[in-house]
Amino acid sequence: MDRTWSEEHELLRRSLRDYVHERVTPNVLAWEAAGEVPRSLFTDLAALGVLGLRLSPQYGGGGQDFWFTVVLLEELMRCGSIGVPVSVMAHAEFATMLIDRYGSPALRETYVRGAAEGRLIGALGVSEPDAGSDVAALRTRAVRDGDHYVINGSKLYISNGTIADYITLAVRTGGAGSRGLSVIVVPADTPGLRRQRLRKLGTHASDTAELFFENCRVPASHLLGAENDGFGMIMSGFEGERLVLSVMACSHARLMFEQARDWGHQRRAFGQPLLGFQVWQHRLADVLTRIVAAEALTLRGIELHLQGRPAQSEISMAKLFATETARFAATECAQIQGGLGYMEECLMGRLHRDALAMTIGAGSSEIMREIIARSNHLVAQ
Numbered sequence: 616m617d618r619t620w621s622e623e624h625e626l627l628r629r630s631l632r633d634y635v636h637e638r639v640t641p642n643v644l645a646w647e648a649a650g651e652v653p654r655s656l657f658t659d660l661a662a663l664g665v666l667g668l669r670l671s672p673q674y675g676g677g678g679q680d681f682w683f684t685v686v687l688l689e690e691l692m693r694c695g696s697i698g699v700p701v702s703v704m705a706h707a708e709f710a711t712m713l714i715d716r717y718g719s720p721a722l723r724e725t726y727v728r729g730a731a732e733g734r735l736i737g738a739l740g741v742s743e744p745d746a747g748s749d750v751a752a753l754r755t756r757a758v759r760d761g762d763h764y765v766i767n768g769s770k771l772y773i774s775n776g777t778i779a780d781y782i783t784l785a786v787r788t789g790g791a792g793s794r795g796l797s798v799i800v801v802p803a804d805t806p807g808l809r810r811q812r813l814r815k816l817g818t819h820a821s822d823t824a825e826l827f828f829e830n831c832r833v834p835a836s837h838l839l840g841a842e843n844d845g846f847g848m849i850m851s852g853f854e855g856e857r858l859v860l861s862v863m864a865c866s867h868a869r870l871m872f873e874q875a876r877d878w879g880h881q882r883r884a885f886g887q888p889l890l891g892f893q894v895w896q897h898r899l900a901d902v903l904t905r906i907v908a909a910e911a912l913t914l915r916g917i918e919l920h921l922q923g924r925p926a927q928s929e930i931s932m933a934k935l936f937a938t939e940t941a942r943f944a945a946t947e948c949a950q951i952q953g954g955l956g957y958m959e960e961c962l963m964g965r966l967h968r969d970a971l972a973m974t975i976g977a978g979s980s981e982i983m984r985e986i987i988a989r990s991n992h993l994v995a996q
């Protein structure tokens with residue numbers, strides 16, 4: 616992303632680049648085949664001091680701002696397997712930031728420290744079979760019983776679902792609608808919790824699961840904040856999640872563009888390089904233009920977010936435009952590689968395949984448009 620980076624950011628970038636080049640990229644095909652990243656990825660990143668970049672320093676985190684996460688994401692994305700950063704972000708950003716922000720000191724000591732050290736892996740469980748975009752409709756219920764909550768229900772499409780040691784779980788503790796929701800930390804070894812890995816079209820290195828809760832007893836002390844305050848917590852986490860997706864989408868699109876540009880210079884047809892044909896010069900010019908625009912929107916969203924200013928509209932625009940750009944870039948950049956762009960053995964083929972999920976997770980493109988419309992007086996009264 617085009618901004619002025621400090622010496623500290625550059626140092627982080629260099630150490631990560633070497634690590635990703637030597638220890639991640641050579642392994643991604645094996646991790647994709649296994650359907651998960653190994654635990655050593657988390658302990659390695661913790662040893663490099665980059666796993667809990669935004670978590671509180673008093674619980675082992677880095678206490679850094681979002682720019683360090685941008686560097687981490689951009690470097691992890693270079694491995695060419697989007698499931699790798701998805702798994703790391705689902706753990707450090709999505710599942711653990713909420714515990715750090717709203718959990719008791721005891722919960723933070725256990726889970727935030729464990730997460731920052733890479734000893735424990737987290738997952739965030741919000742989506743359900745009957746409630747995805749409409750978070751306020753979720754049904755998984757937690758009923759207070761003495762010092763515990765008893766949880767029944769299920770969650771769907773949960774990243775890190777089968778490898779996680781704890782799930783930051785959205786549950787219904789009150790009546791219908793957004794005011795009846797809470798968030799509770801569920802240890803993955805809680806009796807009554809069953810996990811089933813799902814088969815996806817792409818992002819194979821990140822495991823995605825369906826979770827079933829049958830009379831799971833979880834200590835009441837695992838509740839984040841106050842009962843029925845969960846909706847605001849979940850929504851507060853979405854800003855960071857959407858920025859993460861925006862940065863990932865920009866990096867993903869850049870990687871595809873670079874692959875396409877190199878191929879366009881190298882591959883010859885009818886006696887000249889493909890980039891000798893004006894049609895390909897123009898198509899890749901369109902791709903690059905959209906990437907630069909997506910990066911600018913993403914930078915704007917991050918800046919507002921860091922200044923603590925209202926940023927919902929800008930972040931939604933960044934998430935919408937960057938993830939749709941990644942899809943557009945995938946189609947264009949795969950096309951210039953011809954048959955190769957459709958092969959999983961080829962990086963472009965895998966990037967093409969993996970571009971699909973980003974317009975869905977952390978709020979779909981349609982939901983982003985809803986937010987933009989509502990934030991900008993576009994809804995007729």
Ligand SMILES: Cc1cc2nc3c(=O)[nH]c(=O)nc-3n(C[C@H](O)[C@H](O)[C@H](O)COP(=O)(O)OP(=O)(O)OC[C@H]3O[C@@H](n4cnc5c(N)ncnc54)[C@H](O)[C@@H]3O)c2cc1C
Nearest residue numbers: 739740741742747748772773774972975976977978979981
């Ligand atoms: C790879 C992957 C990883 C994921 N990881 C996680 C995770 O870790 N934790 C988690 O909790 N969830 C996770 N999700 C779930 C994700 O957040 C949901 O898929 C997403 O919120 C959409 O919900 P849904 O699939 O139920 O679709 P639905 O909400 O049923 O929507 C279906 C379609 O209708 C559209 N739609 C919905 N409402 C409106 C509206 N008001 N106006 C117009 N169109 C609308 C949607 O945009 C979508 O196109 C993951 C999903 C994927 C694909």
